Amino acid sequence: MSIKNKPTNQKELSFIEKARRSQIVEYAIETIAELGYSQASLGQIAKRAKVSKGVISYHFANKEELLEQIAIEYYLAWQAYTTPLIEAQKSPKEMLRVYIESNLKFVYKNQKHVFAVIELGSNLRTADGKLRFAKEHDETVLLPIENILTLGMQEGIFREFTKQSARVMALTIRNAIDGFTIELMRNSQFDVQEYSNELVTIFERATKK
Amino acid sequence: MSIKNKPTNQKELSFIEKARRSQIVEYAIETIAELGYSQASLGQIAKRAKVSKGVISYHFANKEELLEQIAIEYYLAWQAYTTPLIEAQKSPKEMLRVYIESNLKFVYKNQKHVFAVIELGSNLRTADGKLRFAKEHDETVLLPIENILTLGMQEGIFREFTKQSARVMALTIRNAIDGFTIELMRNSQFDVQEYSNELVTIFERATKK
Amino acid sequence: MSIKNKPTNQKELSFIEKARRSQIVEYAIETIAELGYSQASLGQIAKRAKVSKGVISYHFANKEELLEQIAIEYYLAWQAYTTPLIEAQKSPKEMLRVYIESNLKFVYKNQKHVFAVIELGSNLRTADGKLRFAKEHDETVLLPIENILTLGMQEGIFREFTKQSARVMALTIRNAIDGFTIELMRNSQFDVQEYSNELVTIFERATKK
Amino acid sequence: MSIKNKPTNQKELSFIEKARRSQIVEYAIETIAELGYSQASLGQIAKRAKVSKGVISYHFANKEELLEQIAIEYYLAWQAYTTPLIEAQKSPKEMLRVYIESNLKFVYKNQKHVFAVIELGSNLRTADGKLRFAKEHDETVLLPIENILTLGMQEGIFREFTKQSARVMALTIRNAIDGFTIELMRNSQFDVQEYSNELVTIFERATKK
DNA sequence: AATGAATGAGAGTTCATTCAT
DNA sequence: CATGAATGAACTCTCATTCAT
Known part of the structure; x- marks a missing residue:
């Protein structure tokens, strides 16, 4: 029905x-x-x-509704899992670490679902040819990272970020996480914990004062 | 013919x-x-x-041959452009910087072509359902970055990397570059030089000893 | 059931x-x-x-039975309404006038039902491709008109009709009435009384001696 | 193509x-x-x-274009055949007679095509549910008849017609002609000449002063 | 007495591919 | 060399019908 x-x-x-x-x-x-x-x-x-x-x-x-439902269920599950963990942290540095760790854990537990949403994100288009989820992705996925960066900068824990450079940083973090999904689907023998640690290392270094 | x-x-x-x-x-x-x-x-x-x-x-x-030709022409042009610039550098740190800078410049000058290849990379599959360019991409694109990382480590300029962590680093760098392409195609008003500087900053911090 | x-x-x-x-x-x-x-x-x-x-x-x-029921209910209601009015007339001329007037009144009061039956008459087909209601329509709808024409001819009120020419006359009268239904459904701003008078004029002239 | x-x-x-x-x-x-x-x-x-x-x-x-093409080819052939014959007549009375005769002859020679167009006229609808050819039909098919009626009235050959009563007359004539097409398709053993004569008789009587 | 769920056939349409010219 | 024409499979979607509950 x-x-x-x-x-x-x-x-x-x-x-x-x-x-x-x-x-x-x-x-x-x-x-x-x-x-x-x-x-x-x-x-x-x-x-x-x-x-x-x-x-x-x-x-x-129609097919579109089915595909959108994939994304809807994803965003709900993703936020329900990651947001509480991140918000439980006191410092922006911890928040960033938990953002990465919780995301990778979520990806690991929901490989196929996350992969499907990435496929939809880069393929599903509206009638006028624009990517269907571009805007939602920005607001739901990138903004929270940017907020952590801004907070860390205000508290003097992270280095300076302009609006533009915060966006680049957020994109880089997000691409790293999505890239893990792709690797998982390719059956690369990556250990979540290891991958997680590496990304934490990379982005702690990249953001610290 | x-x-x-x-x-x-x-x-x-x-x-x-x-x-x-x-x-x-x-x-x-x-x-x-x-x-x-x-x-x-x-x-x-x-x-x-x-x-x-x-x-x-x-x-x-057939269609597949046409699509593969897009990738072939891309790899040739890409290597012709970036490799000499990178190899002209003396230190691994410079090589990494130039890798990022030359790649972003190449992307900027060949937006559509690079975007097309990314689309092919994530969509074109062989009859058995596997991604057509997965292996080539690893060997052609990731290995050179890993080599720079290894070299820098051996020279004591970069921090320690295991085989796995070097792969994670390489993937993160590459995903950051491809992410720039996507942003460009979305008409995000990003400045190449600025984006380039940001990525260099991020990955110099992420790799230094 | x-x-x-x-x-x-x-x-x-x-x-x-x-x-x-x-x-x-x-x-x-x-x-x-x-x-x-x-x-x-x-x-x-x-x-x-x-x-x-x-x-x-x-x-x-099945669907066919439902659609046929539309026609069955129509014929019953149509005959119950028009037949007594027509049979109450003394002369064939009056019968023809009342046939037209009562039919247009019936159409006006049952626009959708009549329209639906016309749609069925021209669209509903049996498995062998023949129009489902063709025969019933002839016998139920055309014959009464032909009978009035024959009667009027025998009484010397109407002009001479052969079997064929009476059928043409009957068809023309019936098509004029059905045509009124179509016009009503198209929201043409026709007045029933006016349309009725026009048709009476046309067919009194067409049939008189 | x-x-x-x-x-x-x-x-x-x-x-x-x-x-x-x-x-x-x-x-x-x-x-x-x-x-x-x-x-x-x-x-x-x-x-x-x-x-x-x-x-x-x-x-x-698409299918719609094909069906519309049926109507387009019909209108062209119909006008090419009937218009010159009608315009060659001197008096409105002759024009009306030739209108009926030429139309019935055209129907007889193009039974299937005319029938198809009638089917389209009563079935083909636009996306908003309105009959696709309603307006065209009025302008192309009814107006010419109304013009003959008006002319005959002005010349004092036909009886008086208001705008409304001329439209009723035109509709009745047209319905009679389309009705002939339906009868032909039902394999009724009608003779064109005979049917033609009957309709001419009916409508000469219906229009004369 | 009625419903929601499912089916399977057939609808219009798109598309990679083939081939005579 | 290139084209226009045609194919046939696969696509999304609709629909009358069936049936367990």
């Missing part, structure tokens, strides 16, 4: 319906992880879910 | 034929830059090149 | 069941009036009726 | 391309005549044309 069929808002989706959608989302993630964004057709997703293609159309208005 | 039509090796391609292929490659880059990998059909490429789709099939055995 | 579920004849349909079917028929008419025959899916009908698609399948053996 | 692929205007379509489109239009007409509007899928059309569905998509941007 897609939004199209139920024009009321999402809150009215039944518990069972939510669960069914989540199951399909799970298979969609699986499919993207296995075949990549451009080969992940509804047919392939349905095949993995062992249902007919029609089932997906029944639960989602 | 595709490989299919001329089963002899590439050296036999006439000068004119090479030029024609290069022109088509140029439009393919243009198309990927504009529409992204998954919307870049042969039809769209042909449209931009103002030729029929058949022309592309005539000059390339 | 479809025919399929109750293989006995229709007379056994309970009062409640009949009412339920009538409600669904009403929404089917609504839907055809709004979207036209080819867009009037069971889903759209169910949506307007605020029930699930399954309900329709429960009460009707 | 559809309009979509060739964004230049229609005048640039080659002679061969025009011919090919016309052939496909011919099969589309055939299909609508046989199956009716709502069963006339691209698959059925392609089947009759003995080509793949892709061929139709190659020559027409």
